[in-house]
Amino acid sequence: MSSNTRIQVVTVAANPANRVIFVTKESLRWPKDVAKAEFEGEKLTSVLLRNGAERTLYVGLGTKEKIQADTLRRAAGVAVKQLLKIGAEEIAIELDNWTDKAQAIVEGALIAAYRFEDFKTPDSRRKVSLKRLLLVTSANDQARVKKFVAAGEILAEATNFTRSIGNQPANIMTPAALAEEARALARDCDLKCTIFDEKRLQRDKFGGILAVGQGSAAAPRLIVLEYWGAGKKQKPVALVGKAITFDTGGISLKPGAQMDEMKFDKMGGCAVLGAMQAISCLNLPINVVGLIPAAENMPSDRAYRPGDIVTTYDGKTIEVLNTDAEGRVVLVDALAYARLTYKPRYMVDFATLTGACVVALGMNRAGLFTDTAALRESLLAAGAETGDSLWELPLAEDYDNDVKSDVATAKNTGNGRWAGACTAASFLKIWAGDVPWAHLDIAGTAWTTSDKPYIEKGATGFGVRLIVDALQRL
Numbered sequence: 001m002s003s004n005t006r007i008q009v010v011t012v013a014a015n016p017a018n019r020v021i022f023v024t025k026e027s028l029r030w031p032k033d034v035a036k037a038e039f040e041g042e043k044l045t046s047v048l049l050r051n052g053a054e055r056t057l058y059v060g061l062g063t064k065e066k067i068q069a070d071t072l073r074r075a076a077g078v079a080v081k082q083l084l085k086i087g088a089e090e091i092a093i094e095l096d097n098w099t100d101k102a103q104a105i106v107e108g109a110l111i112a113a114y115r116f117e118d119f120k121t122p123d124s125r126r127k128v129s130l131k132r133l134l135l136v137t138s139a140n141d142q143a144r145v146k147k148f149v150a151a152g153e154i155l156a157e158a159t160n161f162t163r164s165i166g167n168q169p170a171n172i173m174t175p176a177a178l179a180e181e182a183r184a185l186a187r188d189c190d191l192k193c194t195i196f197d198e199k200r201l202q203r204d205k206f207g208g209i210l211a212v213g214q215g216s217a218a219a220p221r222l223i224v225l226e227y228w229g230a231g232k233k234q235k236p237v238a239l240v241g242k243a244i245t246f247d248t249g250g251i252s253l254k255p256g257a258q259m260d261e262m263k264f265d266k267m268g269g270c271a272v273l274g275a276m277q278a279i280s281c282l283n284l285p286i287n288v289v290g291l292i293p294a295a296e297n298m299p300s301d302r303a304y305r306p307g308d309i310v311t312t313y314d315g316k317t318i319e320v321l322n323t324d325a326e327g328r329v330v331l332v333d334a335l336a337y338a339r340l341t342y343k344p345r346y347m348v349d350f351a352t353l354t355g356a357c358v359v360a361l362g363m364n365r366a367g368l369f370t371d372t373a374a375l376r377e378s379l380l381a382a383g384a385e386t387g388d389s390l391w392e393l394p395l396a397e398d399y400d401n402d403v404k405s406d407v408a409t410a411k412n413t414g415n416g417r418w419a420g421a422c423t424a425a426s427f428l429k430i431w432a433g434d435v436p437w438a439h440l441d442i443a444g445t446a447w448t449t450s451d452k453p454y455i456e457k458g459a460t461g462f463g464v465r466l467i468v469d470a471l472q473r474l
């Protein structure tokens with residue numbers, strides 16, 4: 001579970017082969033012999049200086065007053081990526097005035113060092129990896145920085161864990177395989193793990209998960225992970241994550257272009273796995289239950305059809321009008337189970353739910369839906385701090401009306417193409433019932449098709465650091 005990078009907090013790095021220095025536009029610590037015209041300290045620009053065998057990379061942070069935690073996270077990521085590319089396996093970062101941001105710096109460095117190479121032949125794998133990371137700071141700051149570093153390491157590893165599962169293709173990461181990952185995680189992290197297999201799902205009448213999963217030879221699962229860090233008396237928070245291991249659309253088949261990306265339709269569930277790992281490693285004094293409905297959405301002679309009516313765990317019914325709106329069908333079974341079994345203080349769900357959310361917000365912000373002020377405040381603040389940014393979208397009665405059905409509790413489509421992210425949220429809200437709940441539509445942010453400052457292309461791990469930060473604020 002732990003990465004191969006050793007991190008040390010030191011007061012001096014003696015002759016480091018690779019040193020990183022952050023500079024703002026106003027900085028006095030300007031690289032020697034570099035004219036302002038050559039390097040202006042602009043955000044995420046850099047200049048590499050050499051002195052014999054020693055290399056120093058200056059990384060710009062931009063204007064001092066605009067700098068946030070994510071600026072440092074990105075700057076550390078840019079530095080690590082650039083130095084790895086030229087063979088550096090040991091990097092010393094000077095913290096200077098940025099000791100408060102040591103957690104973000106460690107996160108950026110370790111997240112940038114991750115590569116998905118499980119299926120590359122050994123000779124084509126990257127030869128260089130980040131073996132040692134030194135953080136240079138004054139003796140006075142050491143103790144404080146060490147705490148930040150420990151938290152940063154846990155959160156980066158949980159993020160990379162989520163990415164490493166998310167990047168697995170659908171022929172490998174079936175619902176049953178995902179359940180085995182959860183079981184292994186529970187063993188390592190002292191969580192309680194319960195797997196509902198197909199038989200158990202049938203016995204307990206999880207009609208939504210079964211309907212979506214019935215078209216695939218890879219049978220569905222419901223994964224439940226429990227962490228009791230505050231004794232059994234306090235009600236837990238429930239985290240629910242959509243895990244469609246591959247979304248073809250089913251009988252309402254998707255077009256072929258970019259369909260390969262639908263292996264990432266499990267990222268909500270993967271984020272919940274990573275969050276449970278981090279929560280347990282941090283020993284947070286709270287109770288959290290993670291619920292992951294996992295299924296593969298396939299067309300076949302056994303697949304569910306448009307027009308089908310399915311009964312969910314709590315007895316409510318769904319008129320299926322589009323089998324490609326499968327995420328909400330599996331999610332509401334898990335929401336109902338969480339509500340009735342745990343009576344949670346809060347529920348938060350994570351789902352790559354709608355293309356409409358990507359149209360509305362693009363790839364850098366996830367959609368937030370909630371009626372609960374405490375959740376809104378903690379999630380928005382956590383988004384700003386962690387760089388997993390959120391933007392609030394509305395829950396409202398007109399969208400509620402759009403999912404009304406003539407024959408069932410609700411239909412799984414809204415008003416044609418309009419406000420697709422909002423009508424999906426209205427649908428989920430029915431099953432959240434009276435539990436304070438927030439829905440995060442991570443369709444645009446869960447993976448990236450181009451490299452970002454500290455994240456290479458593929459699964460991003462969006463939501464892991466976000467929810468851990470939000471839970472600490474709640």
Ligand code: BES
Nearest residue numbers: 322324325326327352353354355356443
């Ligand atoms: N997994 C998709 C949503 C998605 C699409 C995420 C593209 C990321 C990129 C989801 O299951 C889906 O297909 N939603 C439909 C809903 C519609 C049929 C009501 C959509 O967004 O088109």
Ligand code: MN
Nearest residue numbers: 247324325326
């Ligand atoms: Mn779909």
Ligand code: ZN
Nearest residue numbers: 244247265327
């Ligand atoms: Zn989907």
